[in-house]
Amino acid sequence: MAKKITLAQGAGGELMDQLIKENILRFFKNQGTAEVPLTALDDAAVVDDIVFSTDSHTVQPLIFPGGDIGSLAVCGTINDVSVVGGTPLALSAGFIIEEGFSLETFEAIVRSMGRMAKKANVPIVTGDTKVVEKGALQQFMINTSGIGRRSPALEKNIKEVKRHRKFRSRWLLDSNLESGDVLILSGNIGEHGIALLSFREGYGFETMIHSDIAPLNGLMSMVLAEGGVVSAKDPTRGGLANTVNEFSEKSQMGILLNEDTIPIPKGVQSACDMLGIDPLEIGNEGKVVLGVVKEKADELLAVLKKHPLGKRAAIIGEATDKISGVALQTAVGGKRIVRKPLGDPIPRIC
Numbered sequence: 001m002a003k004k005i006t007l008a009q010g011a012g013g014e015l016m017d018q019l020i021k022e023n024i025l026r027f028f029k030n031q032g033t034a035e036v037p038l039t040a041l042d043d044a045a046v047v048d049d050i051v052f053s054t055d056s057h058t059v060q061p062l063i064f065p066g067g068d069i070g071s072l073a074v075c076g077t078i079n080d081v082s083v084v085g086g087t088p089l090a091l092s093a094g095f096i097i098e099e100g101f102s103l104e105t106f107e108a109i110v111r112s113m114g115r116m117a118k119k120a121n122v123p124i125v126t127g128d129t130k131v132v133e134k135g136a137l138q139q140f141m142i143n144t145s146g147i148g149r150r151s152p153a154l155e156k157n158i159k160e161v162k163r164h165r166k167f168r169s170r171w172l173l174d175s176n177l178e179s180g181d182v183l184i185l186s187g188n189i190g191e192h193g194i195a196l197l198s199f200r201e202g203y204g205f206e207t208m209i210h211s212d213i214a215p216l217n218g219l220m221s222m223v224l225a226e227g228g229v230v231s232a233k234d235p236t237r238g239g240l241a242n243t244v245n246e247f248s249e250k251s252q253m254g255i256l257l258n259e260d261t262i263p264i265p266k267g268v269q270s271a272c273d274m275l276g277i278d279p280l281e282i283g284n285e286g287k288v289v290l291g292v293v294k295e296k297a298d299e300l301l302a303v304l305k306k307h308p309l310g311k312r313a314a315i316i317g318e319a320t321d322k323i324s325g326v327a328l329q330t331a332v333g334g335k336r337i338v339r340k341p342l343g344d345p346i347p348r349i350c
């Protein structure tokens, strides 16, 4: 039987990894000389010091507690440009609309995109609109791409890193971690996925849990101005579990997380307990995980806590050559392995 693409292959975990590596990358290899190439599989590429990223969004429902597909699309791309060390400059917006889609809803979403772009100070400057026949897709999808220039604070940040250890990269790549580096998470995990799932299925948690959608460009420039950051990644699809495994794989470094310190809101934990979902595997849309030199960890944590999006920031673990892969030191004193999620515990949330 001919092989077909499954939903799980788009879920941001191990299976999507395979699809990208085996069915996409090999046809796009060795094209040009990007400083951060496609094969790095990082949040964004870098070509001629221009940071470049793209993301397509397919969410059900389109409007949910804490946001909508429009604000999500704007923030997702701003964040991917920001976490490699770019200052986002401009976005594109590509709409694919199913025939019969409500004009009122369409306008509400586009208005929300405009509002979020203005708030983040990153204009939408080009775009494309396509309408497809009924049944060709479920309502509506958005693709956003973004470009950014090298953050003015990045040189100072790297200088600060080099005061404490050797550092060769010019960007904040997943592959930059070394043993001893500390991991800081900017705030609560699990809110986006649980808000969406709960609203969609009517579980009731959505009254206390809203999506965390937020643009991280402001927070990232504050953090870089303090200095000492070696890696950064937004824990979107696949959640924190996927993000730390990406760090671990690409840096060839073990990561030990401390369960006690990972900020998980009560409502998220209750929902996860009820549904049998691991909060570490749930997608977030306004959080960043930073790898930092240990000498700067406390200062950087203090800087994060001053920012409205970093109030619940916490040191959650460290990179170590004493283990391989990712392990979680549990609250009761044991250790468990944290694997890359195979598929997505909550589909269609980003």
Ligand code: MG
Pocket: 043, 079, 080, 233, 234, 236
């Ligand atoms: Mg990302």
